[in-house]
Amino acid sequence: MEKDNKCRPRSHEIDTAARRKVPTALPDAWEHRESTGRDYGIDMTIEIFKEGCSTGNQLELQIKGTEKLIDDKEDVYDFDMPVKSLRYIENHHYPVLLVICPVNRPTPMFYYVWLQDYIQVVLEKENPEWRLNRSTVRIKVPIQNSMPGNEKHLSYIANHLRRVSDWKRLGAILHEFKQVFWSNDVGDWSKAEIAEAKRLLEKALELDAIFGDPPYAPGQLQKIITIDPAIKAAELLLRGGPFTVEEVRSVGTELTDDALRLMNDETVELDIAEMSIKFVLSHTENRLSSALSTANDNSLKYLVWKQRGEHDF
The missing domain is CATH 3.40.1350 (Trna Endonuclease; Chain: A, domain 1)
Known part of the structure; x- marks a missing residue:
């Protein structure tokens, strides 16, 4: 049996x-x-x-x-x-x-x-x-x-929920940022408004899952090309002119030939310099909003995966 x-x-x-x-x-x-x-x-x-x-x-x-x-x-x-x-x-x-x-x-x-x-x-x-x-x-x-x-990659994946939460918080910060300048033309910004914009940008930098996580390339890129220059622009505007060519360029602004002709001892004509710096600050919200869209564009991610073999998954 x-x-x-x-x-x-x-x-x-x-x-x-x-x-x-x-x-x-x-x-x-x-x-x-x-x-x-x-x-x-x-x-x-x-x-x-x-x-x-x-x-x-x-x-x-x-x-x-x-x-x-x-x-x-x-x-x-x-x-x-x-x-x-x-x-x-x-x-x-x-x-x-x-x-x-x-x-x-x-x-x-x-x-x-x-x-x-x-x-x-x-x-x-x-x-x-x-x-x-x-x-x-x-x-x-x-x-x-x-x-x-690949421990760093696993840590990056595990940070996903915090990243999603931080993008949501960034959206709220950008809404506040937009309201700061909502009713005024660029030329009418007060120092109080500029100081508030700077405070909001520094608050955004505290979102570590986006801007403090080195493996997260979109966040690192936007920190370098958008937020850091915008904070520098606010600092220059709060200090006031005159502004050197190097200072204007430090916020990512390229001076036109007309502006360069108005230089005097490496100092840019005040109105041109100030408007150039304000331009950087005024476009911060649009740039970061576009970055949010691009960072979550799965069609783009698929293209990068197929053409370059790079991926988050």
């Missing part, structure tokens, strides 16, 4: 081995917690720590083990993911990573892709009706997304 023994599928054994290996490829300072109920949801939660303190940011992982050899010379690793899992994950609050862990590697490592961003940037372009698929959707996991070695 045969014994009615319970047996585990080999795939479950492989996934269990992967869940054991994944934490060992993460920084020791980061905390991890395994989920108790798995099905098509979340296998593990990672909490990001920095200098011994919790950042309040976390990642959620769906972990898949494999015994296959993954060729690091390839650009991507194809994985067919159940549609029901993707539909569940795309509405998830925290960033969710699909993690592929080669369990036979002697040194613990894994590959990953940020699923919500991948859905928005890639799937919506290449397979817009993917939700209608009956079974699976193919996900292309970038081979360059490997751990250990």
Whole structure:
């Protein structure tokens, strides 16, 4: 008589081995917690720590083990993911990573892709009706997304919710900024109004998820080309003229030939200099509003991914 023994599928054994290996490829300072109920949801939660303190940011992982050899010379690793899992994950609050862990590697490592961003940037372009698929959707996991070695990228992904919140806060700041000069022409700005504009710009710089996170290129770019010059412009206007050519150029303003002819001992004619500096300050709100649109333009992100291989996911 045969014994009615319970047996585990080999795939479950492989996934269990992967869940054991994944934490060992993460920084020791980061905390991890395994989920108790798995099905098509979340296998593990990672909490990001920095200098011994919790950042309040976390990642959620769906972990898949494999015994296959993954060729690091390839650009991507194809994985067919159940549609029901993707539909569940795309509405998830925290960033969710699909993690592929080669369990036979002697040194613990894994590959990953940020699923919500991948859905928005890639799937919506290449397979817009993917939700209608009956079974699976193919996900292309970038081979360059490997751990250990990409800790900064994972921290950047984990900071996503704070980034979204900071963009919302920036929108409110820009609305206030616009109201400061709403009723006055550029030539009629008071020093009190300029000082308030400077205060709002400095308040914007405190939004660390946008302007203080080095991996976030759109934020770093706008800090350099928009906010820093606008604050400098406000400081110059509060100080008052005369203004040197170098000071006018320091806020990103290129002087015209007519303006250069009016220079006197490296000093720009006061009215021209002042209007040039005010022009920089007056266009700050439009520039940052445009940056918000560009930073969230998934069509542009897809183009960059296809042409240059650069991506957030």
